[in-house]
Amino acid sequence: MTSTIDESNKEKMRSVSVDLNHDASLLIDIPDALCERDKTTLSSFQKPDFSVPRQHEDFIWLHDTLVETEDYAGLIIPPAPPKPDFESPREKMHKLGEGEATMTKEEYTKMKQELEAEYLAVFKKTVQVHEVFLQRLSSHPNLSKDRNFQIFLEYDQDLTVRRKNAKEMFGGFFKNMVKSADEVLISGIKEVDDFFEQEKTFLLDYYSKIKDSTAKAEKMTRSHKNIADDYIHISATLNSLSADDSTANKKHLEKLSDLFEKLRKVEGRVASDQELKLTELLRYYMRDIQAAKDLLYRRARALVDYENSNKALDKARLKSKDIPQAEEHQQQCLQKFDKLSESGKKELTSFKGRRVVAFRKNLIEMAELEIKHAKCIPANRKLSRFMAAIWGMGPARLASSKCHDFTAQITDSPAE
Amino acid sequence: MADIARDPPPQHTDFHELEDGEDLFPDPAATLESEPASLPAEDISTNSNGPKQDSLFDDDPEDLFAEATEEVSLDSPERDVLLSDGPSPAITPITPPTSVLTPRIGLHDDMFTHSSFDEIEDEEEASDSFDMHISVSDPEKVGDGMNAYMAYKVTTKTSISLFKSHEFSVKRRFSDFLGLHSKLASKYLHIGYIVPPAPEKSIVGMTKVKVGKEDQSSNEFVEKRRSALERYLMRTVKLPVLLKDPDVLQFLESSELPRAVSTQALSSAGLLRMVNKAAEAVNKMTIKMNESDAWFEEKQQHFENLDVQLRKLHASMESLVLHRKELSVNTAQFAKSAAMLGNSEDHTALSRALSQLAEVEEKIDQLHQDQANADFYLFSELLGDYVRLITAVKGVFDHRMKTWQKWQDSQMLLQKKREAEAKLQLNNKPDKLQQAKDEIKELEGKVEQGEREFEQISKTIRKEVSRFEKERVKDFKTIIIKYLESLVQTQQQLIKYWDAFLPEAKAIS
Numbered sequence: 001m002t003s004t005i006d007e008s009n010k011e012k013m014r015s016v017s018v019d020l021n022h023d024a025s026l027l028i029d030i031p032d033a034l035c036e037r038d039k040t041t042l043s044s045f046q047k048p049d050f051s052v053p054r055q056h057e058d059f060i061w062l063h064d065t066l067v068e069t070e071d072y073a074g075l076i077i078p079p080a081p082p083k084p085d086f087e088s089p090r091e092k093m094h095k096l097g098e099g100e101a102t103m104t105k106e107e108y109t110k111m112k113q114e115l116e117a118e119y120l121a122v123f124k125k126t127v128q129v130h131e132v133f134l135q136r137l138s139s140h141p142n143l144s145k146d147r148n149f150q151i152f153l154e155y156d157q158d159l160t161v162r163r164k165n166a167k168e169m170f171g172g173f174f175k176n177m178v179k180s181a182d183e184v185l186i187s188g189i190k191e192v193d194d195f196f197e198q199e200k201t202f203l204l205d206y207y208s209k210i211k212d213s214t215a216k217a218e219k220m221t222r223s224h225k226n227i228a229d230d231y232i233h234i235s236a237t238l239n240s241l242s243a244d245d246s247t248a249n250k251k252h253l254e255k256l257s258d259l260f261e262k263l264r265k266v267e268g269r270v271a272s273d274q275e276l277k278l279t280e281l282l283r284y285y286m287r288d289i290q291a292a293k294d295l296l297y298r299r300a301r302a303l304v305d306y307e308n309s310n311k312a313l314d315k316a317r318l319k320s321k322d323i324p325q326a327e328e329h330q331q332q333c334l335q336k337f338d339k340l341s342e343s344g345k346k347e348l349t350s351f352k353g354r355r356v357v358a359f360r361k362n363l364i365e366m367a368e369l370e371i372k373h374a375k376c377i378p379a380n381r382k383l384s385r386f387m388a389a390i391w392g393m394g395p396a397r398l399a400s401s402k403c404h405d406f407t408a409q410i411t412d413s414p415a416e
Numbered sequence: 417m418a419d420i421a422r423d424p425p426p427q428h429t430d431f432h433e434l435e436d437g438e439d440l441f442p443d444p445a446a447t448l449e450s451e452p453a454s455l456p457a458e459d460i461s462t463n464s465n466g467p468k469q470d471s472l473f474d475d476d477p478e479d480l481f482a483e484a485t486e487e488v489s490l491d492s493p494e495r496d497v498l499l500s501d502g503p504s505p506a507i508t509p510i511t512p513p514t515s516v517l518t519p520r521i522g523l524h525d526d527m528f529t530h531s532s533f534d535e536i537e538d539e540e541e542a543s544d545s546f547d548m549h550i551s552v553s554d555p556e557k558v559g560d561g562m563n564a565y566m567a568y569k570v571t572t573k574t575s576i577s578l579f580k581s582h583e584f585s586v587k588r589r590f591s592d593f594l595g596l597h598s599k600l601a602s603k604y605l606h607i608g609y610i611v612p613p614a615p616e617k618s619i620v621g622m623t624k625v626k627v628g629k630e631d632q633s634s635n636e637f638v639e640k641r642r643s644a645l646e647r648y649l650m651r652t653v654k655l656p657v658l659l660k661d662p663d664v665l666q667f668l669e670s671s672e673l674p675r676a677v678s679t680q681a682l683s684s685a686g687l688l689r690m691v692n693k694a695a696e697a698v699n700k701m702t703i704k705m706n707e708s709d710a711w712f713e714e715k716q717q718h719f720e721n722l723d724v725q726l727r728k729l730h731a732s733m734e735s736l737v738l739h740r741k742e743l744s745v746n747t748a749q750f751a752k753s754a755a756m757l758g759n760s761e762d763h764t765a766l767s768r769a770l771s772q773l774a775e776v777e778e779k780i781d782q783l784h785q786d787q788a789n790a791d792f793y794l795f796s797e798l799l800g801d802y803v804r805l806i807t808a809v810k811g812v813f814d815h816r817m818k819t820w821q822k823w824q825d826s827q828m829l830l831q832k833k834r835e836a837e838a839k840l841q842l843n844n845k846p847d848k849l850q851q852a853k854d855e856i857k858e859l860e861g862k863v864e865q866g867e868r869e870f871e872q873i874s875k876t877i878r879k880e881v882s883r884f885e886k887e888r889v890k891d892f893k894t895i896i897i898k899y900l901e902s903l904v905q906t907q908q909q910l911i912k913y914w915d916a917f918l919p920e921a922k923a924i925s
Contacts, residue, residue, distance in 0.1 A: 209756050216749045220750050223743035233732040238729065241725045249893065252892070253892075356766050356925075360924040363769060363773065363924070364918065367914045374910040374914070375907075375911060
């Protein structure tokens with residue numbers, strides 16, 4: 001039950017290969033090698049190893065179906081994977097095309113490489129996010145048994161998901177409005193259970209904070225990418241300068257140009273690591289918290305239903321009319337509410353655990369990567385040697401020079 | 417200037433893909449060859465810097481040392497400020513680096529083996545024994561409203577005998593600097609001296625300061641200007657002919673200076689200047705010079721290329737500064753957001769880790785800010801200066817063309833007059849003949865003078881260009897070292913901060 005994404009990785013080895021066509025839809029092949037951990041689920045699958053092509057819309061269909069299933073009202077439905085966002089690389093491609101005339105061939109090639117890397121990164125992220133969605137479903141004791149989920153995995157023909165017709169689209173829109181009304185409702189309702197009261201306050205607050213953090217982290221990553229691009233231009237220009245130069249500066253410029261090239265690689269890696277470890281983490285949990293909030297809404301609505309049914313029962317008793325129906329209705333509402341509360345409690349607790357573990361893992365990895373990247377620029381001793389090399393200072397002199405003091409000072413300076 | 421063609425060392429440093437902790441720059445001794453004829457001590461595997469080298473030194477190793485050591489010691493006040501907590505105004509940390517750009521020889525006897533450098537001491541370049549340091553400091557707002565201006569304190573420290581004392585300071589305003597430049601330009605540009613251009617006017621910037629906005633951008637503007645003025649003065653006095661100029665001496669020494677009114681942007685003099693510039697541009701296009709000297713042609717091409725490349729580099733550098741400033745702002749915003757997130761997190765260990773993350777990011781944002789300043793003041797401004805300097809260089813070449821044109825014109829006139837004289841002789845008109853003879857004599861004088869002027873300006877330009885190139889190499893070298901140091905420092909700090917954060921992240925249970 002406390003399966004994290006990591007564990008589910010081990011449970012079911014699943015690799016996803018992606019085949020992108022040039023329009024917005026995404027085809028995903030899911031080769032599936034199930035291993036023996038949970039025999040009960042295994043039996044409902046017909047083949048041990050299979051792969052099917054699925055489009056993004058199919059995932060959305062699966063998600064929506066699960067959300068609409070009454071039985072799962074007490075569960076946190078894993079958030080649907082978002083559509084791949086090629087907006088920013090597309091923009092970049094436009095700019096690159098426009099600026100082609102002003103760049104050297106080298107520069108242009110490098111910019112194109114960067115662009116391709118960005119496309120690839122969006123790609124990989126999309127695949128990962130879709131994969132994570134399926135893995136969470138498969139590791140959930142209830143959801144993994146869902147019939148629709150099994151069809152999704154097995155049905156080897158095109159799912160031809162019935163696209164939502166106009167009425168349903170409108171219905172969906174209406175549902176969103178109801179949801180925002182829900183938010184008002186949920187904050188107004190008198191909570192009987194302390195646990196849920198706390199959770200509600202916490203989740204509502206946390207959601208707005210994490211949404212903000214996600215946006216800010218995205219901006220940070222974007223800035224890093226911009227800097228990496230600048231380094232490309234600088235490195236290229238320094239190269240041209242050094243090619244034309246016949247003075248003592250020639251070598252210095254070459255080395256500097258190489259340094260900037262290295263810097264841009266480092267900057268690019270920092271940007272992408274930050275994106276994956278920080279921004280993605282925040283983004284994912286933002287959506288997950290939304291799913292948790294949805295659970296709370298459903299429970300709140302059930303509570304309202306229950307309270308309404310109580311009132312109806314009282315009225316019926318007063319009027320001495322339709323009492324058994326009212327009683328039955330009230331019982332149903334109570335049952336539903338209790339069921340939701342019980343499973344909701346379990347879900348929310350495990351959610352918290354999951355979240356803490358994921359944050360821990362990603363924060364550690366991010367810090368380690370940042371350190372690794374920062375070390376790519378030469379450290380003290382190496383820089384002294386480097387500077388000595390390009391400006392012809394003998395190492396003996398260097399040792400006695402104040403350069404040594406300087407570098408020593410760097411290592412001794414406090415972390416403040 | 418020894419324009420020695422260099423073959424790149426056969427073993428190029430191998431910049432292959434980095435792994436963990438891999439050496440970005442593998443042992444230099446393995447990669448560079450000794451090239452005794454050129455920049456001496458590239459062979460560092462042995463103690464080649466010393467007396468073993470033949471006397472084909474140029475002044476490079478000595479200056480190199482001076483700069484390296486001087487910069488290093490002067491760096492410490494800068495770095496102390498950098499390492500202090502809290503956002504300091506962008507201005508204060510920056511003042512030291514610019515004042516470091518001057519070579520200060522004679523203060524580091526402990527470093528060198530005297531024997532090797534006795535040879536170099538009697539270099540003919542004045543800049544080697546150049547002992548003059550000018551600093552521009554203490555910008556003060558004088559007056560109010562639209563008549564307000566910034567007064568800068570110009571302090572000169574020198575032991576050159578031209579000056580009355582060893583240390584003195586005066587108060588100057590921006591238009592004084594412009595006035596000085598216009599005087600020097602009118603005196604020296606047309607005979608071939610590369611007069612350093614003055615910093616540019618900025619009506620928007622100054623208006624903000626006048627109006628009294630005490631905010632970040634006007635502070636930055638004042639600092640940028642102060643730094644530019646200092647560099648301008650240092651460049652000007654490095655030119656021996658300008659150093660001796662009475663206008664320069666007066667500028668540096670006398671407490672009162674007549675107001676330079678003709679430098680106002682919207683004055684009649686300003687408009688006249690603009691019209692003249694346009695006329696000159698048209699003229700330049702029509703002069704076609706027979707370049708007999710390949711050196712000049714080559715140099716002109718070289719400067720054209722340099723101009724294009726430096727402009728491009730400058731633009732990229734400015735973009736880098738902008739983006740780094742953005743990064744700093746975004747990081748600060750993220751830090752705040754992460755702090756709030758940490759506050760609302762109910763798991764204690766995670767909450768603490770998130771708060772720590774916020775603190776780390778805040779420190780990093782300051783780091784980015786400082787690096788952006790280094791990018792700017794070290795690199796970007798230098799490039800801007802050189803873009804303007806190269807415009808001055810091109811101007812000097814243009815003057816040479818004009819001088820040549822003048823000479824050719826008077827030669828052609830002489831020719832015509834001689835033909836006229838011959839015709840008059842045939843037609844026997846004695847009185848007109850005498851007049852013609854007189855004119856011819858005058859013109860012959862003019863032609864001779866024209867030729868002399870042309871020779872003179874060509875000679876001056878050759879000297880100036882070689883001096884300029886030397887300065888350029890030195891300047892860039894200095895800046896590149898400083899810039900590398902700043903980059904390294906940033907990375908070191910980054911490592912420290914993340915290292916401190918890592919245990920916090922691991923402590924999340």
